Amino acid sequence: MDLINNLSLGFGVAFTLQNLLYAFIGCLLGTLIGVLPGIGPVATIAMLLPATYALPPIAALIMLAGIYYGAQYGGSTTAILVNLPGESSSVVTVIDGYQMARKGRAGPALAAAGLGSFFAGCVGTLILAAFAAPLTEVAFKFGPAEYFSLMVLGLIGAVVLASGSLIKAVGMIVLGLLMGLIGTDVNSGVARYSFDIPELTDGIGFIVVAMGVFGYGEIIANLGQPEDKREVFTGKVKGLFPTGEDFRNMIPAVLRGTTIGSCLGILPGGGALLAAFAAYTIEKKTKLRPGEVPFGQGNIRGVAAPESANNAGSQTSFIPLLTLGIPPNAVMALMVGAMTIHNIQPGPQVMTSNPELFWGLIASMWLGNAMLIILNLPLIGMWIKLLTVPYRWLFPAIILFCAIGVYSTNNNTFDIWLVGFFGVVGYMFIKLGMEPAPLLLGFILGPMMEENLRRALLLSRGDWTVFVTRGLSASLLAAAVVLLIIVLLPSVKSKREEAFVEE
């Protein structure tokens, strides 16, 4: 079978002692930074990227996969223990997870999140491997018009799920797209918006934007809050492992969550987030077993289902990235940037031209996931301890590592001035209630969108109707419109605002 052959090729590449070590280090670092309150996965990954620079591509990807999963899991840990969702998709985990922690059941909650995520990750990897090849075939039928429409759909999908005002989120995307255009235009060689600063002719590095807006901006906002309201449950964590009863409740929830996550994750836009919400809603609708804790008061299913859905979703969201080269969310946009640094341009050609890398990457995704379980279940106690480190020691270290990371990207102090600027901008975004994630997605997609628009219009001789006369492109745009209409429907609109009210 092709699938087995491909996967074994991938695992053959990934399974060396050295790569396992990189996966381990990646996971360790990812969790270490991701667990810190106030640092979401985007900031974590941006901060740790420089650690992979010196590695060969495959090792770097494996380490990145480790960092990615570590950061995600670290985010769940903070969600459960500190009642602080590090990212929007763990918003629902907080509801029951934090209640479990308050009842001294933080251990089982973290284990449920970990085990559920691992199972979902395995399924997601299989789906990814199975669908990648046929979808790549489809990708080769894509012309520039289709790519452009797909990006529009992806961007719309991303804002629909962003919290807060829809139109402000659309504005953030456009702003991101514009910022992505700064630098030399590939076609004409004109340095756009560079103000004669030589460093700007290469464009702004995405790490600079990510660290400034997500890292610095968030830390300044955190410090602006009155002295810590966060409570950490350190003393009461006992009994790490879920009981038999927990397992009986958990398993069906994990299965349901995984199914939902795998399906929704493929959608461009924040599939993982939608999946987590959907999974939690479905769990709430199912009947409680006798003696089970109600939802909202620490039901283990309320942790297991959204966490597995989230992880399955983020796994399958690699499908649009790897087959079409289009990142579906801000975290994936960062991964694209990371891959480009290692001279890998994600897209359909990777699979045909460099199958070892492609399948190695898929195998490393699984490896990162597996490493997480091995690493985190025994070390939960340690992560909890880390949460008690006073914030006044943490934030100088975080700022410092951001600055070092930014500098090491180009060995240029100009990037340090720029990250300071984006820190101020990021803080302003937070103060004005502007969601920064769509900005990053637009920033990465900007040049790609322009290029595809240019080609599509060149082929059609300047005729804009090409986007609606080509079947595939028209249906992608139609999907984007439908998505917008659904969100703007009064009944959905109020529900959506309700869902984000907690943030």
Add this chain to the structure above:
Amino acid sequence: MKIKSQKDFYSGLLYTLVGAAFAYGATSYNIGTGARMGPGYFPLLLGSILAIIGAIILFKSLVVETPTGDEVGSWAWKPLVFIIAGNLLFGVLLGGLPSIKLPGMGLIAAIYGTTLVVSMAGDKFKLQEVLILATVLSVMSYLAFIMLLKLQFPVWPTFISG
């Protein structure tokens, strides 16, 4: 006219100004036509869209009632200033400022300087504690970035290492 939502008012204003600036900047490049897009075409399009979006938000913020007025709230000036200053100091100490002939002091000095300044952004500042933190961070960074990852950093001041 009274502002109904402060947050929306300022974000709308920001979008409008930035969008207009990008659109205006685009006019200095060759715009071209749809079939032959010049470097100014896409930015002009996007800049105009952003300015329009900003105008809509601005309009809504003046017309649509909000229960709380969506106030922006006070700015956390202290963390903002010290964190950004610490960040800039890192760059200055690490690489120096050629324009005023300030030599680079290297990574270790930059770590101490940054940690000191950034720590002032917090509520409590204890010099002794911060110095210990800076020492720990210096040792860790040296081990991780220089020894292990072999990143290219000037570690010591340029007048010592040459």
